[in-house]
Amino acid sequence: MKSMITKILLGVAMTAIVVPAMAREGRGGHGGGGQNQGQRKRGMPGAEKRIERQKAHIQRALDKGKITQEQAVTLQGKVDAIQAKKDAAMADGKITKEERTEIKGDLNSSKQDIRNAVKPVDDSPSSSSSSSSESNP
Helix, strand or coil: CHHHHHHHHHHHHHHHHHHHHHHHHCHHHCCCCHHHHHHHHHCCHHHHHHHHHHHHHHHHHHHCCCCCHHHHHHHHHHHHHHHHHHHHHHHHCCCCHHHHHHHHHHHHHHHHHHHHHHCCCCCCCCCHHHHHHHHCC
């Protein structure tokens, strides 16, 4: 009887050690996450920094009069949507490779949108190709 109790207690102790370790590794304890594993756990801190930089860029452009309030609201809405997507992806405790790729793509797109709003494409006939195409309808 004493041997049986010892075995049960040993089994409970091992379970208490092994189960949290498996949960930390994710996907049933198979590990295999490599360097990206830590990034999933922290919730894409690089994306978090990019979101903050984009918000600051929008605010600076608005403060300097380079964009209108309406443009700022639109751009801020896009950045907020990316933040919400990242938060939703993190809801289960990890961000998959596909989610990470999509969020990075969204951040690249919003970065370009901000640049285009701050420095619109110059339509002046400074280059010979644009002036010749404008003069010939």
